[in-house]
Amino acid sequence: MPIATQIEPLSPAQKRVATPFVYGASNSVISQQLHLTTDSVASHLRMARKKLGCPGSSRPVLVHAILTTHQVAPPACHRPAPDFTEAELILLNAIAEHSLSADIARCVGGSGANVRGGVDALIKKACADNPTHLVGLGHAWGLLGKAAIDEPAEPDTAETTGIADARCPNDR
Secondary structure (H helix, E strand, O other), X not given: OOXXXXXXXXXXXXXXXXXXXXXXXXXXXXXXXXXXXXXHHHHHHHHHHHHOXXXXXXXXXXXXXXXXXXXXXXXXXXXXXXXXXXXXXXXXXXXHHXXXXXXXXXXXXXXXXXXXXXXXXXXXXHOOOOHHHHHHHHHHOOOXXXXXXXXXXXXXXXXXXXOOOOOOHHHO
16 A cells, blocks of 8 residues: 655654554553553554555554654664565565455465465564554565655664564564
8 A cells, every 4th residue: 555645743752652662562461561551553554554655554564654754763673584485575565555356376386275374484483473564564664655765764772662672573
């Protein structure tokens, strides 16, 4: 799903919600961390989708829109990107740009049934928690969006976000 060319900047409250969101945090976790209701978190994310021109998009597509437009910094990650194959990079881009499994499958030349296994394998290889976190890491590593071309924003640290950096459990 392409990101709208005319975007409206996120409000400070929406950016507060977006910061843990790009780490793959659920609405419930974000609500606990920020002392908001889950309905408030959902409302902030719904408004972010509207402002960024991607209403109805998946969580990974919203993260891609947030990070491509530099609304918040990508997740902190102190390890290099895994050695992704060309096919894995195509899948990563498809996850970031498409909400529907059928559309992702078309991008990678497979079937919708095979997409889930490929996504799960990619999440494992990247040591990500979920597809949303995977897209955040893709930006942190400069593999997605403008960060792949421009100098990426300085990543938030665990001290400012309350979220540990993105390392595999055996890296901690």
